[in-house]
Amino acid sequence: xxxxxxxxxxxxxxxxDGRLDSGTxxxxxxxxxxxxxxxxxxxxxxxxxxYMSSAGLRVLLLxxxxxxxxxxxxxxxxxxxxxYEIMAATGFLDFFTVADSVTGGxxxxxx
Amino acid sequence: xxGMHVRPMLERxxxxxNQWISGFGVRAGRPLPFGATIVPGGINFSVYSNNATAMxxxxxxxxxxxxxxxxxxxxxxxxxxxxxxxxxxxxxxxxEYGYRAYGPYDPAEGHHFDPGRILxxxxxxxxxxxxxxxxxxxxxxxxxxRSGVAGDDFDWESDRxxxxxxxxxxxxxxxxxGFTKDPSSGVTAPGxxxxxxxxxxxxxxxxxxxxxxxxVFEFDECDNARSDPTTGRPLYNYWGYNPLGFFAPxxxxxxxxxxxxxxxxxxxxxxxxxLAGIEVVLDVVFNHTGExxxxxxxVSFRGLDNSTYYMLTPEGYHYNFSGTGNTLNCNHPVVRGFxxxxxxxxxxxxxxxxxxxxxxxxxGRAPDGSLLSNPPLLESLAHDPVLRDCKLxxxxxxxxxxxxxxxxxxxxxxxxxxxxxxxxxxxFLKGDLGMVGELATRMAGSADLYLRRGPxxxxxxxxxxxxxxxxxxxxxxxxxxxNNGEDNKDGDNANNSWNCGHEGPSDDxxxxxxxxxxxxxxxxxLLTSHGVPMLVAGDEMGRTQRGNNNAYCHDGPLSWxxxxxxxxxxxxxxxxxxxxALRRSHRALRRDRHVAETPPEGLFPxxxxxxxxxxxxxxxxxxxxxxxxxYADDDGRHDCVYVAANAYWEGQTLELPALPDGLAWxxxxxxxxxxxxxxxxxxREPPLADQARAHVGPRGVLVLVAHPVPTKS
Numbered sequence: 091x092x093x094x095x096x097x098x099x100x101x102x103x104x105x106x107d108g109r110l111d112s113g114t115x116x117x118x119x120x121x122x123x124x125x126x127x128x129x130x131x132x133x134x135x136x137x138x139x140x141y142m143s144s145a146g147l148r149v150l151l152l153x154x155x156x157x158x159x160x161x162x163x164x165x166x167x168x169x170x171x172x173x174y175e176i177m178a179a180t181g182f183l184d185f186f187t188v189a190d191s192v193t194g195g196x197x198x199x200x201x
Numbered sequence: 202x203x204g205m206h207v208r209p210m211l212e213r214x215x216x217x218x219n220q221w222i223s224g225f226g227v228r229a230g231r232p233l234p235f236g237a238t239i240v241p242g243g244i245n246f247s248v249y250s251n252n253a254t255a256m257x258x259x260x261x262x263x264x265x266x267x268x269x270x271x272x273x274x275x276x277x278x279x280x281x282x283x284x285x286x287x288x289x290x291x292x293x294x295x296x297e298y299g300y301r302a303y304g305p306y307d308p309a310e311g312h313h314f315d316p317g318r319i320l321x322x323x324x325x326x327x328x329x330x331x332x333x334x335x336x337x338x339x340x341x342x343x344x345x346x347r348s349g350v351a352g353d354d355f356d357w358e359s360d361r362x363x364x365x366x367x368x369x370x371x372x373x374x375x376x377x378x379g380f381t382k383d384p385s386s387g388v389t390a391p392g393x394x395x396x397x398x399x400x401x402x403x404x405x406x407x408x409x410x411x412x413x414x415x416x417v418f419e420f421d422e423c424d425n426a427r428s429d430p431t432t433g434r435p436l437y438n439y440w441g442y443n444p445l446g447f448f449a450p451x452x453x454x455x456x457x458x459x460x461x462x463x464x465x466x467x468x469x470x471x472x473x474x475x476l477a478g479i480e481v482v483l484d485v486v487f488n489h490t491g492e493x494x495x496x497x498x499x500v501s502f503r504g505l506d507n508s509t510y511y512m513l514t515p516e517g518y519h520y521n522f523s524g525t526g527n528t529l530n531c532n533h534p535v536v537r538g539f540x541x542x543x544x545x546x547x548x549x550x551x552x553x554x555x556x557x558x559x560x561x562x563x564x565g566r567a568p569d570g571s572l573l574s575n576p577p578l579l580e581s582l583a584h585d586p587v588l589r590d591c592k593l594x595x596x597x598x599x600x601x602x603x604x605x606x607x608x609x610x611x612x613x614x615x616x617x618x619x620x621x622x623x624x625x626x627x628x629f630l631k632g633d634l635g636m637v638g639e640l641a642t643r644m645a646g647s648a649d650l651y652l653r654r655g656p657x658x659x660x661x662x663x664x665x666x667x668x669x670x671x672x673x674x675x676x677x678x679x680x681x682x683x684n685n686g687e688d689n690k691d692g693d694n695a696n697n698s699w700n701c702g703h704e705g706p707s708d709d710x711x712x713x714x715x716x717x718x719x720x721x722x723x724x725x726x727l728l729t730s731h732g733v734p735m736l737v738a739g740d741e742m743g744r745t746q747r748g749n750n751n752a753y754c755h756d757g758p759l760s761w762x763x764x765x766x767x768x769x770x771x772x773x774x775x776x777x778x779x780x781x782a783l784r785r786s787h788r789a790l791r792r793d794r795h796v797a798e799t800p801p802e803g804l805f806p807x808x809x810x811x812x813x814x815x816x817x818x819x820x821x822x823x824x825x826x827x828x829x830x831x832y833a834d835d836d837g838r839h840d841c842v843y844v845a846a847n848a849y850w851e852g853q854t855l856e857l858p859a860l861p862d863g864l865a866w867x868x869x870x871x872x873x874x875x876x877x878x879x880x881x882x883x884x885r886e887p888p889l890a891d892q893a894r895a896h897v898g899p900r901g902v903l904v905l906v907a908h909p910v911p912t913k914s
Contacts, residue, residue, distance in 0.1 A: 179395035181469030
């Protein structure tokens with residue numbers, strides 16, 4: 091799993107590339123912790139997420155909780171179909187603002 | 202991102218292995234809790250058997266058929282009959298496990314140990330290899346009953362069990378798969394927990410506030426050797442009354458089951474239902490397991506400790522009080538603990554609001570099958586602090602002829618499926634003589650059976666999953682179970698049904714009209730009676746099973762909900778919605794105590810009986826008419842509902858009880874009227890022109906409510 095961070099205006103965009111499962115979850119969580127700025131809006135670009143397991147769902151929810159606690163807005167962009175279905179069925183989707191694309195996500199976070 | 206300032210946790214000093222077996226770091230485990238538990242650094246495995254001499258943990262990588270490791274429990278890791286070991290470095294998400302149990306093979310003594318078998322953990326929170334419904338028919342057991350480890354973290358936010366007063370419930374019994382599997386459901390994940398979430402708006406609109414889910418514990422849907430004689434297609438064990446994993450939600454009921462996320466998906470379902478104000482009751486089957494008799498398969502219990510888990514004859518054969526080949530030894534102290542652990546798990550981990558116990562009379566039997574006067578299991582469940590607020594509902598009979606309706610060991614805590622209610626209402630409706638007194642007793646909350654416990658102990662129903670649908674109850678005299686492959690010998694013969702003049706589908710407008718009326722009559726009586734009404738999913742939209750009264754084996758259109766009925770029978774659905782809304786808007790219909798125990802509240806008695814003449818019910822054996830007037834003083838508002846039920850084939854004119862000045866009778870429902878005039882929205886009922894008299898139609902039910910007379914300006 092590779093993470094890449096870049097800015098779109100005031101929004102910090104972090105792209106996740108690869109599998110988010112029990113093998114990568116702990117490290118991804120640590121890395122996200124370092125990449126996500128306090129109090130500023132964050133968009134997770136999931137377009138290159140190849141697989142998300144139960145541990146992966148938990149990483150996303152932990153990131154959401156931490157962002158929420160710091161007063162930051164967080165959104166997901168370009169959630170792949172399978173991951174989207176999993177998140178919908180397990181209720182994890184309910185927590186997030188979801189956009190089709192990075193552009194849409196940035197717009198949602200800066201609206 | 203470090204908004205939280207939490208002092209780092211000190212690591213545990215037992216988070217490391219202290220010996221190595223088969224390449225894995227291990228240490229002596231914790232015997233409690235039983236099952237597989239994620240602990241720092243690894244997974245704690247604990248399994249008990251009072252008769253095993255040794256045990257081996259078998260580990261698999263998910264999806265692989267051969268074990269990745271076998272780790273025998275060292276003798277020092279055993280405390281009493283419990284084998285406990287912590288294994289380090291395992292990924293809970295990608296491993297599966299099972300056990301080999303060593304011990305005597307001596308069926309006469311009740312022992313069936315066979316270390317050649319890999320057994321499922323009775324406490325398994327996930328069961329792997331069964332993620333696709335029906336696919337297990339050809340797979341060997343060794344590949345389809347893998348135990349899995351589930352995390353217990355879920356973000357419930359502020360959710361908790363709703364704890365609705367029992368007398369306020371309207372229960373809706375449904376089958377998770379059948380509810381949305383039909384393409385007409387239009388949901389994105391048909392036949393699953395997630396699919397059911399998409400139908401919550403329908404349930405809200407219908408007005409029910411409790412769903413009773415037919416078995417959701419892992420079971421083998423392919424456990425049926427028969428075929429449909431007309432189609433030749435294999436039959437199923439579709440209902441699921443053959444549990445194999447009591448702690449595991451059925452994987453194929455989750456759209457995410459193939460990812461092992463059925464626990465999260467089921468929790469999400471409960472959370473969404475609670476948000477909609479709907480309680481969740483699980484139909485639980487603790488009277489037997491899906492392992493069958495001594496010739497049946499061994500998946501878990503038989504191989505781990507046959508003589509503990511099952512009631513055995515002195516010769517070592519299975520007692521069969523359940524009608525399925527075996528009987529769980531539920532009053533054995535160990536099994537009692539197992540059942541208690543299981544229910545506490547569902548109540549705490551899944552926020553379940555209540556449980557309906559299948560063939561619960563079995564739960565009152567001793568290990569030798571004899572009847573206990575004070576069954577320890579039932580007493581434990583009644584007084585358990587964790588389960589204190591859970592509804593406990595008994596199906597108070599078993600397959601060996603024990604019938605305990607009204608006499609179930611209840612500890613003032615248990616409610617019952619009131620089979621007497623079902624039989625009596627059916628007999629009254631089809632016009633049997635001598636039923637008027639019986640109708641009164643049942644509508645009044647069956648005080649003859651439940652006076653001490655209160656009316657909410659009576660789960661009233663006219664139909665249940667087991668038997669005819671409501672539409673079929675008025676369309677068939679006899680069961681038509683030929684497709685079940687048993688020459689129509691299976692299923693109940695005592696249906697108390699009446700086909701209204703023609704067996705099966707009919708184009709005769711008179712027959713159709715009478716059937717429509719009878720269905721509405723049943724709904725009105727059910728939803729006005731004291732006690733807790735239960736509907737079966739689909740009855741509100743006229744679902745048929747084409748006369749099959751035991752559709753347990755059909756996975757298809759016969760047993761699935763056809764959602765096109767919502768439009769096709771829109772009038773009936775509207776009627777059912779209004780009848781549910783009537784109940785929910787009248788406290789007089791939802792008493793928590795029987796009327797004999799209710800102090801007078803003012804205008805009228807809490808329940809009074811009437812006939813052709815007000816205040817003069819006709820209790821004679823030839824009478825087929827009875828009117829009930831329910832009354833409550835609801836915070837100064839006169840809450841008054843008059844229900845006249847006429848099972849005679851001619852209409853009758855009724856003298857109405859006189860209301861005091863300022864109140865007038867309004868027409869809620871008249872089943873003899875054509876839709877949409879058969880029912881009115883509660884609160885919008887039109888006043889009766891004649892306040893002294895009303896007409897109840899032939900085989901009809903009339904419901905009136907008292908509202909204040911509109912003040913003229």
